[in-house]
Every structure is written in structure tokens, then in C-alpha cells.
Amino acid sequence: MSPFVSEQPVVGTGKYFGREQLGRSLYTGVGRGRSFAVVGGAKTGRTSTLLQLKAQLELSFKRDPKATRLVPALVDLEPESINSAATLATAIYSAITKAVADPKVYGNALPVRVPELTVKRGDDPFAQLCRTLAAYGQALQGTAGWCQYLLLVDNADRLLSPALETCAAPVATLVAASETFAPRALVLAAGRPLRELLNERDGPLTGVRPLFLGALRDSEARALIEASCDAVDMALADEVLAQSGKHPYLMQLLLAEYERHQFNVDADLVLAAVRPHTDRLFTRLWDELDLGRGVTYRGAYAAPEHALMQHLIERGDAVDLRVVERDLGIKPLKEFAELLEYCGVVERILVGDNVRFQANGRLWNEWYAARIRR
Numbered sequence: 001m002s003p004f005v006s007e008q009p010v011v012g013t014g015k016y017f018g019r020e021q022l023g024r025s026l027y028t029g030v031g032r033g034r035s036f037a038v039v040g041g042a043k044t045g046r047t048s049t050l051l052q053l054k055a056q057l058e059l060s061f062k063r064d065p066k067a068t069r070l071v072p073a074l075v076d077l078e079p080e081s082i083n084s085a086a087t088l089a090t091a092i093y094s095a096i097t098k099a100v101a102d103p104k105v106y107g108n109a110l111p112v113r114v115p116e117l118t119v120k121r122g123d124d125p126f127a128q129l130c131r132t133l134a135a136y137g138q139a140l141q142g143t144a145g146w147c148q149y150l151l152l153v154d155n156a157d158r159l160l161s162p163a164l165e166t167c168a169a170p171v172a173t174l175v176a177a178s179e180t181f182a183p184r185a186l187v188l189a190a191g192r193p194l195r196e197l198l199n200e201r202d203g204p205l206t207g208v209r210p211l212f213l214g215a216l217r218d219s220e221a222r223a224l225i226e227a228s229c230d231a232v233d234m235a236l237a238d239e240v241l242a243q244s245g246k247h248p249y250l251m252q253l254l255l256a257e258y259e260r261h262q263f264n265v266d267a268d269l270v271l272a273a274v275r276p277h278t279d280r281l282f283t284r285l286w287d288e289l290d291l292g293r294g295v296t297y298r299g300a301y302a303a304p305e306h307a308l309m310q311h312l313i314e315r316g317d318a319v320d321l322r323v324v325e326r327d328l329g330i331k332p333l334k335e336f337a338e339l340l341e342y343c344g345v346v347e348r349i350l351v352g353d354n355v356r357f358q359a360n361g362r363l364w365n366e367w368y369a370a371r372i373r374r
Contacts, residue, residue: 057071
């Protein structure tokens with residue numbers, strides 16, 4: 001079985017690589033009641049990060065069985081069946097009750113009866129959710145299932161969709177409630193739309209702190225290669241890093257194809273084999289930059305994210321953002337640099353005390369350059 005996994009989430013030692021600092025911030029932060037948004041572009045590991053946090057919390061039940069457990073309840077907003085406030089409230093309640101009733105929480109004890117959540121026409125779904133959670137919390141008191149819980153929400157960009165756009169505020173209100181039935185904290189996994197909502201000063205999720213994914217650090221990327229396979233020599237490792245720009249999906253994709261040929265194959269054949277996958281990824285990245293707005297991406301009136309991307313590709317080296325702002329006459333560019341960074345197409349590099357940005361991924365750079373010439 002290949003150690004390189006690209007088409008599904010990964011979790012656990014030896015599978016989930018890198019992000020140590022982000023992982024520590026999440027684990028310690030939620031324990032203190034802080035809420036976060038794990039922000040990344042397509043295939044940067046958003047779902048894997050939620051699953052890794054979930055696994056770490058569940059492992060803590062065994063390490064310290066006498067401590068109050070913080071039980072992770074995971075809700076995925078991707079299914080089209082979650083298409084209203086009522087269906088979202090029901091999905092949240094189902095995730096919480098399923099997580100709390102897990103044998104990892106109860107051990108050998110019998111779980112309590114779970115009150116039924118009933119949302120009738122005309123009801124406020126989240127008000128009814130709060131009442132039912134309060135009844136469930138009261139039933140748990142004094143039992144082996146008594147715990148606190150954490151609400152994890154994957155594909156949280158759907159909170160901005162027309163079907164769910166009224167739900168972000170009630171979700172935030174639920175988490176902010178001081179009652180014992182309320183979640184201890186909230187962790188959202190999402191991309192650019194939610195990140196832009198977090199930037200709104202008076203938005204419903206102002207207390208949620210963003211943590212960025214993106215490309216792996218050089219040490220993390222090389223550790224992934226070395227831990228997964230001894231057959232990758234230094235030259236091939238450098239080639240994979242240069243082609244992928246340390247984007248985790250692209251790295252896994254390339255390494256899996258090289259491994260299929262026992263690492264004895266021409267690089268052009270590998271690139272041809274993975275091109276359908278890379279084209280799909282890059283199209284998703286392009287769509288995230290555009291967001292259906294039809295922005296201008298060439299010339300003097302290019303949208304800032306495109307002007308910055310093209311400038312970094314043309315420069316090739318690591319550039320101070322202040323220099324780019326001066327060269328392009330566009331200021332500020334910090335938000336757009338962060339966008340390209342958490343999409344995994346630009347790398348943040350620390351040179352001394354100075355932060356610089358560099359477009360290192362050859363595959364994306366070539367695809368992007370061809371796309372803007374159409």
C-alpha cells in the first residue's frame with residue numbers, strides 16, 4: 001500500500017505531516033474556549049486538520065481519564081441535504097449526540113436517552129436546538145457521559161450560500177452562550193469566502209481567529225518525503241519540491257506516481273500522468289481567486305490578487321511585500337498575499353526579521369501563465 005495519499009483526508013502519526021505549530025494552537029486554544037477558522041485553498045488539508053484535532057482530543061480521554069472531556073462533534077456542510085436553518089440545526093444536534101454517546105466517552109456505562117429534536121414549521125430552529133441541548137445536558141449530569149464538547153464544521157464556506165446565509169449568526173450565538181449546553185468552542189474549516197466574512201468588523205463571526213494552511217515548510221516537506229520512502233534521492237526530492245511548490249496535495253500526487261514506477265521514470269511521463277488531477281486542482285484555485293466576479297486579471301487594471309501573482313512569478317525570487325506595493329502602485333497587498341499563501345501557490349519566507357513572498361510552484365506557475373494568455 002502506497003504511503004502517499006492524495007485523494008482522501010489523512011490523520012494520525014506518519015500520515016498527517018507538518019502544521020505542528022498550527023496543531024498546537026488549535027489543541028490548546030479550544031481547551032481554553034477559543035474559536036478558530038482553519039483557512040486554506042483546495043486540497044491544502046482543511047478536512048485532515050479537523051480530523052487530526054478530533055483524534056488528538058479523543059486520545060486525551062485515554063491519557064487523562066479523570067479530566068473533563070472535550071468531545072469533538074464534527075459537522076460536514078457539503079451534503080446538499082443541509083439546505084436550511086432547520087436541516088443545519090438538526091445536523092448539529094445529530095453530530096453532538098452521536099459524539100457524546102460514543103463508547104470513547106461513556107466507556108462501559110450505558111448512555112442516557114437522547115431527547116428528540118423536533119423543528120416544526122414556524123419554529124426558530126436554533127432556539128429549539130438550544131432548548132433540546134439544554135434538556136440533553138441536564139440528562140447527562142451525574143452520568144459517565146457528562147462532558148464538554150467542541151463543534152467542528154467542515155466546508156464552512158457554505159454558511160455564505162443562499163440556503164444557509166442566515167445561519168452564521170445563530171451558530172456564533174450558540175457557541176457564545178454561557179449555559180452548560182453550549183459548545184466550548186467552534187472550529188470552522190473553509191476557504192476565501194469565510195475568510196472575507198471574518199474580515200468584517202461587525203460580522204457574525206468576529207470572535208473567530210483565522211489560522212492559515214497552505215504550502216508546507218521546507219523541513220516539513222522533506223520530512224514527508226524521507227519518512228514515507230527511502231527510495232527518493234536528493235535530486236528527485238528537489239524536483240518534486242520545485243514542481244509542487246510544497247503544496248501538500250501536489251507533493252503526494254507526484255510522489256505516488258513516481259513510486260508506482262519504483263522511482264525510475266522520466267519526469268515528463270510523471271507530469272503527463274498527473275496532469276488531469278493538477279488541471280482540476282488549478283481550476284479550483286483559479287475559481288477561488290475569481291469567486292465568480294469576472295475580475296480583470298491582465299494589464300494595468302488587473303485585480304490585486306492577479307497583479308500580485310503575476311509579479312511574483314515574473315520576479316522568481318523572494319520579495320518583500322513593500323517592494324511589490326511600490327512596483328505595482330497598489331497598497332495594501334497584505335490580504336491578497338495571505339490569500340495566495342493559504343491557497344498554497346505562494347510561500348512565506350522569513351529572511352532575518354523580514355517576511356518575504358515567493359511563487360515557488362513550477363506546475364501552478366506554468367498553468368497560471370498559460371491561463372492568463374487565453
